[in-house]
Amino acid sequence: MSMGLEYETLNENVKKVQYAVRGELYLRASELQKEGKKIIFTNVGNPHALGQKPLTFPRQVVALCQAPFLLDDPNVELLFPADAIARAKHYLSLTSGGLGAYSDSRGLPGIRKEIAEFIGRRDGYPSDPELIFLTDGASKGVMQILNATIRGESDGILVPVPQYPLYSATISLCGGSLVPYYLEETANWGLDVNQLRQSVSKARSNGITIRAMVIINPGNPTGQCLSEANIREILHFCYQEKLVLLGDEVYQQNIYQDARPFLSARKTLLDMGPPMSQAVQLVSFHTVSKGYWGECGQRGGYFEMTNIPPKVVDEIYKVASISLSPNVPGQIFLGLMVNPPKPGDISYLKFERESKAILDSLRRRAHIMTDGFNSCRNVVCNFTEGAMYSFPQIRLPPKAIEAAKRVGKVPDVFYCLKLLEATGISTVPGSGFGQKEGVFHLRTTILPAEEDMPAIMESFKKFNDEFMEQYEDHRGYSRM
Amino acid sequence: MSMGLEYETLNENVKKVQYAVRGELYLRASELQKEGKKIIFTNVGNPHALGQKPLTFPRQVVALCQAPFLLDDPNVELLFPADAIARAKHYLSLTSGGLGAYSDSRGLPGIRKEIAEFIGRRDGYPSDPELIFLTDGASKGVMQILNATIRGESDGILVPVPQYPLYSATISLCGGSLVPYYLEETANWGLDVNQLRQSVSKARSNGITIRAMVIINPGNPTGQCLSEANIREILHFCYQEKLVLLGDEVYQQNIYQDARPFLSARKTLLDMGPPMSQAVQLVSFHTVSKGYWGECGQRGGYFEMTNIPPKVVDEIYKVASISLSPNVPGQIFLGLMVNPPKPGDISYLKFERESKAILDSLRRRAHIMTDGFNSCRNVVCNFTEGAMYSFPQIRLPPKAIEAAKRVGKVPDVFYCLKLLEATGISTVPGSGFGQKEGVFHLRTTILPAEEDMPAIMESFKKFNDEFMEQYEDHRGYSRM
Missing domain, CATH: 3.40.640.10 (Type I PLP-dependent aspartate aminotransferase-like (Major domain))
Incomplete structure (x- = not known):
């Protein structure tokens, strides 16, 4: 018997794969975006998609490597600094x-x-x-x-x-x-x-x-x-x-x-x-x-x-x-x-300035985000010491867990979908990363633009606190 | 019992893999190159490595996409045509x-x-x-x-x-x-x-x-x-x-x-x-x-x-x-x-000229190579109607096959290694692609620069005909 590519005959290992970072939440967010809703994609560590500008020097070098004929153009120095030109020649060699x-x-x-x-x-x-x-x-x-x-x-x-x-x-x-x-x-x-x-x-x-x-x-x-x-x-x-x-x-x-x-x-x-x-x-x-x-x-x-x-x-x-x-x-x-620009290179100061601005801002954003989460009802969050993510624990009330079960959703997926619909913030439910039984999280990147961060955290807090108000029975929460 | 990454414990499917295009011949050619020998890499369809210049227009567009800050530079039009600039803006959008x-x-x-x-x-x-x-x-x-x-x-x-x-x-x-x-x-x-x-x-x-x-x-x-x-x-x-x-x-x-x-x-x-x-x-x-x-x-x-x-x-x-x-x-x-430049675009004529020059030259090279192989003793080759390769059959004399076996080599590997050592031409033995039992080939790309092609084919013919002279017993060849 022969069979082509049917779901039933696919490699079982392929079917078993789960990949939450671009899973249900991401797909729903993409749909909402198509419908015209403003989505804040914090599901994946993708800084440039959230407005981070590329560092100038490496882009100059790679642009020259892509267009090596520019290296023979007498006007090249009007657009590119000499150290980028030298570096492009080096890499092409x-x-x-x-x-x-x-x-x-x-x-x-x-x-x-x-x-x-x-x-x-x-x-x-x-x-x-x-x-x-x-x-x-x-x-x-x-x-x-x-x-x-x-x-x-x-x-x-x-x-x-x-x-x-x-x-x-x-x-x-x-x-x-x-x-x-x-x-x-x-x-x-x-x-x-x-x-x-x-x-x-x-x-x-x-x-x-x-x-x-x-x-x-x-x-x-x-x-x-x-x-x-x-x-x-x-x-x-x-x-x-x-x-x-x-x-x-x-x-x-x-x-x-x-x-x-x-x-x-x-x-x-x-x-x-x-x-x-x-x-x-x-x-x-x-x-x-x-x-x-x-x-x-x-x-x-x-x-x-x-x-x-x-x-x-x-x-x-x-x-x-x-x-x-x-x-x-x-x-x-x-x-x-x-091998970034070194002290004394033409592009050094600019490169350093750009790099430091990004890192300093990420550090501030890590604080804004962690503090923001910790100000929310039933949310606790360790400080983001490194990387690009916050992973707050969301203590879902039993009534929220029941509501999720009624619609056939994992409780944190239920919460994150509601967050997405209410605010446009696209996160990844903690169940996509694994967590202890009965404990719920979400992952968000710390990458939204710093100036947008206070409004995002305010919007999150408003959603979260209302959600908790709706589902809390004022007797007990899910265990920590 | 636990085990790290030892050859014995590797995924068996990984060990089974054979990949001749970058196999023994390529590795030996890389060694010879390190030792200072001039190697003509025809083992892989890699046109730019053999001197083909990139088409200008696409490289201009991608260079601008890599360096989007150039789009705001008043001097950008000194280095880039307006249609490349427009196209870069389009793709960035x-x-x-x-x-x-x-x-x-x-x-x-x-x-x-x-x-x-x-x-x-x-x-x-x-x-x-x-x-x-x-x-x-x-x-x-x-x-x-x-x-x-x-x-x-x-x-x-x-x-x-x-x-x-x-x-x-x-x-x-x-x-x-x-x-x-x-x-x-x-x-x-x-x-x-x-x-x-x-x-x-x-x-x-x-x-x-x-x-x-x-x-x-x-x-x-x-x-x-x-x-x-x-x-x-x-x-x-x-x-x-x-x-x-x-x-x-x-x-x-x-x-x-x-x-x-x-x-x-x-x-x-x-x-x-x-x-x-x-x-x-x-x-x-x-x-x-x-x-x-x-x-x-x-x-x-x-x-x-x-x-x-x-x-x-x-x-x-x-x-x-x-x-x-x-x-x-x-x-x-x-x-x-x-979506290449269209008639009327600023870059159209240049793009067409560059494209046509490459395709016309490839067509001529397909002829030079096929004709060259067919002029050699015990070599027959179908015309390269398309793609980038010639796949001549090499009718190895029984004595060559015996000589290969004595040194533990597949006969076409033996031939290709000798070709490499004698001429610097790095090909891939037919056995890497599969062939009928007892029939031998090699694959070469038609990509060396057109002006080098006659000398390469002459060098091949000299090697091949001497090889055949050495191993022929003037009684019989390997069957066709």
Whole structure:
């Protein structure tokens, strides 16, 4: 018997995938937008879509790389500063045929070298360009590594809950098993290694072989920055359990407090010395989509491998080569990100001014948002220490939960849909990220323009407090 | 027990993947290049890497989209023509936040609309933008569709042999079974439907469920253009057997003869009328990497679905959303490709002149290369009617085959390695694409600069004829 593409005959793993960031809420928001309603898309960390302007210098360089004939134009200096022109020539010299030629499937060797130098400066330990692969955004890298790792449903991947659903979706797609470990909301979304051990024991007793552990630092959706002690505990755990650690560090430039600066898993590992520094397998991810660059649409990312055997690196290279090469403009953005203008360069002051304005504003917005949520009835929210999200807990009254059940909705989906209809604010329900039983959240980015933020938070508060008024029976709430 | 990323514990499907286009020959060529040897990379259809200049107009538009601040600069018209400026404003208006913002996971609605209009003009039947998905190059689209289709090793995909190894590699990666159907070299690489039926019967008797059939038109690596009669036979076969047809039409603009112009599978299907036109499932692929654009490094592609059920389209959308969005600059290139300058536009004449120069030269190169191969001892080659490749048959003498076996090499790999070492010409052995038992080929692109072509073919002939002289025993050759 033969069959074409019918729902019934699709790959079951495809059908199992859930991806809430662009799920029901996003689809409804898109519909409302088509109908003319003003929507504030805070469902996805997409800064430029909410008005953030691109940094000038990298855009000048990439524009020149796209139009190399401008470099011979006598008028080019009327539109482009000399350091952007020089940098464009430099990056074009790293390609073999400009932006229109496929690069090596791992990315341009010259860009990988610049990234290795950046990692070396950041961590204080040299990095090998041969172990850095460029990708069309960090998500694609995560998918490559999980696909290489997972053999079937008895392979388990430890994922924090709440988590960014890239992980749950990709594990479903690869046919593996997600093994959750819960972050502690009351301990500022910290990780308790004892709780982690319990998750592992439980999974093993169900026949699961744990293969890898994911950390997201700074946290998405939770916004916390991991402490050095916590990262060391995690590395120790991976060492004992022989797990690959996947370090999602795409928000490493998004830090909104000074007590806990970003610390890479790689630096922490190498600081610990042998035997651990030579044994723990680590793959670290980074991107141009986040930070203060926010160049999501360019799709530039990389991963760096530590202690991964050469034969495995070769296999990952082979699979990467099927899709020939990551997009080359995105690779140039990565080069620029790890090698921004330096003091004394013509563009330095402007670049610094633009960067600082974005980061300072994000820091202020993190405060406005967290404070705003905490001023609302039945809402509590940890401070967004890093990344781009607030993840407030919404203590839904039992009557709201019942009302949701009556219309066949998960309670937080019910709440977020009502929020969307009332205010145009498009968020993602906490159930899309995972949360403890009976506890409800939503995720919103901190990315709306700073000047719009007070009005948005006021509109949220008005909706929320009325919602609570409507559903509260003045006897009890859902448990914290 | 837990295990990290060791070769032994990798996903078996990953280990099974073979991808010759960037396989042993490419790796050896890269090594030789590092050692200072001049390499002519004809292993992959990468025109800009071999000196093809980008078309000016699209690069002007994308450069302006990357640097939108130039649009406010009073000097912009000194560097950019007015129609490029207008077009950049148009494409920026289709984005929500410029090139730095994620688009919808299917691509920008405005670009999908322009593609639908192009398809409508090409085929004479309107196309629905909702059924067009943009991708980071056509390969990514093929991978998405095959991944949605394949449930396990008893799902078979009909693939032409010789084939472009994207298909074999992706089917391996998805854990499915490749069911080969052989193209007839002596019938100008045509397809024999009786032979196709035999392949299907044989696969079914082995317990395989055939799900889909791939055609590559114009052919890669074989260079033929399918006739309307042949496409109709194929569609009829897919109708009878209830197979999805995957139409790889990425070379639709690369046609080097006038007897058989490109004809899309979609137009042919819709011309056939009901019931077939409403029943046969078709997914067609296209890209900015090929044609006379050759913008490989930009990674812009799309697929269009015909007669695919809405629930399946939704599932494919869901999976696409995991990696958020295809790169936005590549989407703009697609818009420009389907909507080039029109007569009367400022840039029209220049664009036409550049396009025609590239296509005319490719046509001449197709002749130089085919004629060159046919002048060599023990080499026969069908004319490259379309696409970017020549696929000559190399009749290896038995002594050469024995010599290859002694060093543990497949005979055509042995030949291609010797060719590489002697001349710097980096090709791909026919075994990487599949070929009949005991018959040997190589694939080369027709992309080296036209002025270099005679010297390259002379260098090839010198190597080949000496090789044949060395290994011929003047009694017999390998069978044709």
